[in-house]
């Protein structure tokens with residue numbers, strides 16, 4: 049099995065682990081690109097056009113983290129290869145008129161990905177090079193640091209605008225990042241923030257003017273985290289995150305049932321259908 053450190057610089061890593069529920073190696077590796085750098089890896093989401101988090105995309109990200117941790121990778125920069133978009137969040141088509149089996153797999157895989165990334169021993173930096181609504185914002189918040197490209201992109205948890213409710217673990221992640229009051233307001237309003245606004249409320253840590261600067265700043269940020277003794281850094285992170293992680297770990301089944309029941313209600317299905325239509329009409 050190839051290790052992250054043994055492959056040629058910038059070479060795309062294959063996905064090697066087999067699982068009955070997981071997608072095939074070929075389909076997973078086309079969604080997420082892993083590049084080895086000196087002592088860390090760049091994880092680029094490349095599901096065109098908007099990196100929507102479909103079941104396959106979520107599993108590809110999960111599988112990438114499994115491989116990287118197994119290969120003793122110490123840190124990652126999570127970013128996007130889709131111009132102008134970090135991630136459009138959960139793939140709305142997964143929740144609209146779904147089959148029960150697929151909807152269950154979808155949510156359960158998302159829970160797994162959140163537990164992996166939010167609780168990762170690796171140092172993690174999100175390089176948010178475009179829009180990051182809802183699930184896209186969640187992915188970024190799972191990282192230890194967020195660098196955002198300044199410009200017209202928006203970031204935030206906009207679930208209420210779709211007539212849906214961010215689950216408790218989204219809320220916990222938000223509260224741990226920007227605090228209770230800002231979260232309470234932004235969750236209700238479904239606020240999407242400009243990079244400047246996101247910086248002001250602590251949703252992102254640094255802004256960069258262009259991609260060249262962004263890469264350098266993200267690398268420097270990751271190196272700063274990696275200079276700290278790994279165990280001390282990880283356990284300190286867990287002091288903040290462990291309650292939320294424990295909570296979901298202990299209530300996965302109930303959370304899954306709540307999501308499935310909620311998603312299948314007529315009101316939610318109607319709202320999602322209208323939202324999909326409004327996205328399609330734009331084009």
Ligand SMILES: CCCCCCCC/C=C\C=C\CC(=O)SCCNC(=O)CCNC(=O)[C@H](O)C(C)(C)COP(=O)(O)OP(=O)(O)OC[C@H]1O[C@@H](n2cnc3c(N)ncnc32)[C@H](O)[C@@H]1OP(=O)(O)O
Pocket residue numbers: 097098100101132133135136137138139140141179181182183184206207210212213214215306307310311324327328330331
């Ligand atoms: C009581 C308690 C119960 C608790 C239960 C819990 C329930 C929680 C449930 C769900 C939680 C969900 C979290 C989410 O992540 S929901 C997704 C939210 N995402 C969005 O609102 C973003 C929507 N997209 C956009 O705003 C734009 O697409 C944008 C990302 C800004 C990019 O804009 P642009 O570059 O102009 O691209 P287009 O809009 O033209 O889109 C291109 C095509 O991509 C399709 N698209 C976009 N986003 C999604 C998406 N999230 N899912 C699926 N498909 C998406 C879009 O329709 C275009 O398709 P096409 O080319 O075929 O027209």
